[in-house]
Amino acid sequence: MESLDKIDRAILELLQTDGRLTGAEVGRRVGLSQPAAGARIQRLEKHGIITGYRAVVAPAAVGLNIHAVIRLRTTQSQLPQALSLATQTPEVVSTLRVTGEDCLLFDVHCPHAERLEQVVDSLARYGPVTTSLVLRSYPPKSLPTAPSTTS
Template sequence: MESLDGIDREILLLLQSEGRLSGAEVGRRVGLSQPAAAARIQRLERSGVITGYRATVDPVALGLNIHAVIRLRTTHARLAQALDHAARTPEIVSVLRVTGEDCLVLEARCPQAGRLEEIVDALARHGPVVTSLVLRSYPPKPLPDDPSRGA
């Protein structure tokens, strides 16, 4: 996609925090007409910059009271099996393949400690695991509006 201008970046920031905004409201906030804002949003969707819209659900409201981060160290030969295992485990809600001593960082949401124990024990067949309980989560930050700016 061609480079994003300042208005495109404003639209992305708005939609990352308030994905249900109407095209008219997006336009009002960035100084465009509704058709112009809708056209920009559609262009961002078609080009793959906007990949979807989703509901944010409170896991605790669903009875998923245990939130854990699990680090798995495995071998290259076992990596595909570990990834397949994670994909088949509904309580594992995110998987990151990372560099360093660990190979995967997984996030799990469970109803009780016993289920977390089962998940950890099953993952341990693929290699050593380290599990940390999450005490609190903070809202995700939107992606930076200008990735070319250094820290």
């Protein structure tokens, strides 16, 4: 896809803030008609720039009262098994492969300490783990979009 222009970047910022905006409202805010805004949104989806829409759920509101970050240091040969386990563990909500001493970083939400212990122990089969409890989460920011070289 060609580089994003100023209007594409504005649309992305709006939809990252509120993915439920209608095409008409997006168009109004960026100065386009509803059909033109809808066409741009569809193009952004088609090119894999917008990959989906989702509800953001408050973990504590659904009984997930413990939020932790688990770092795992493993070997190349154990990496596929560790990733497979993370995929099969519902409490692991995201996984990052990172550089440095650790290999993987897991974002984990559990209902209680005993379940967190079970998750930590299951991941520890693949190498040393370090677990940090999250004291507070701050709202995520929108992803920046690289400025267009043509606008």
